[in-house]
């Protein structure tokens with residue numbers, strides 16, 4: 182029993198570069214001893230703020246911050262209903278902050294608390310997205326110049342909306358189907374939204390453009406660079422089986438989110454038909470969704486978003502489960518994982534033997550200023566800074582200069598639809 186107590190639990194919200202970030206700061210009764218954790222659920226950030234302020238804060242004040250496991254377990258069941266993204270992200274903010282505090286107390290980086298490093302740095306993959314294969318190739322070549330070896334490639338499908346190409350023309354897809362898209366979210370000023378482009382999506386043209394992109398990349402860039410691709414769950418499952426088989430010869434590093442979590446059992450089908458490596462998991466937030474995928478070796482890479490499952494405490498256990506079945510980690514790391522979340526990812530990347538790859542979003546300059554100690558990437562690897570805890574902080578004064586902007590409909594994602602008007606997941 183230490184005399185250390187949680188004095189306060191506060192939420193810091195900030196949007197330095199157009200993405201709403203939520204950070205939890207746990208303060209102790211020892212002056213200057215605090216920790217930070219990522220609680221970013223950028224599509225519903227204020228719901229997470231309420232979950233922390235109204236429920237976790239009063240529940241945790243006065244508790245011993247050393248007892249991370251007890252805090253996690255008791256908080257997890259304190260709502261009785263559990264495993265949703267709002268509550269899991271709120272819990273992650275507290276959990277990562279407690280690991281940060283423990284590291285500062287021990288004067289060790291968190292990867293040392295976890296058992297030490299299994300590698301010196303974490304290989305990252307970056308995103309090359311373009312209007313056509315040539316633009317994707319040009320961007321990929323620039324990344325290769327910078328020392329990158331793993332590149333996710335996404336191209337637009339002419340005339341349709343496609344995932345992962347943020348430069349999509351505003352009118353893409355809207356003229357294609359019989360249905361005129363008039364959802365108000367989609368008509369909103371795009372500058373007020375952080376959302377994927379809405380529009381019309383059809384699986385067959387998408388599949389054709391994706392395969393043409395892989396053909397282009399292999400015939401121009403060659404075979405020495407690892408290529409990755411995200412299907413984003415948009416195509417009917419049996420067409421996903423077809424796509425995974427068709428691209429086997431392109432030797433992707435992985436094909437991501439071939440099916441939606443609701444279609445998990447399709448992995449049993451595709452697994453018997455192709456050796457295309459499969460990555461899955463950013464939408465998982467419940468152990469029931471995850472455990473069968475690991476123990477039955479249905480995927481090659483677990484893509485869980487660490488704050489989405491409740492923080493480092495459940496993620497390190499999941500990583501250990503994956504090690505037993507030789508499933509590698511590929512923690513979700515887009516721009517809507519805060520730099521604090523990236524620092525937490527890095528702790529596991531360094532510690533886990535079964536690390537596979539780390540997704541990396543290139544942070545904006547303002548974001549780097551708000552988060553001193555923001556993980557650095559050089560020559561295709563993310564490197565630790567060796568500081569105690571997570572090795573990252575939040576400049577609260579600077580963070581306050583970038584409050585959340587007003588967004589139409591709270592920043593809801595625009596719906597992507599089939600040509601007949603039916604909604605496409607997600």
Ligand SMILES: [Mg+2]
Nearest residue numbers: 411437438463
């Ligand atoms: Mg993804």
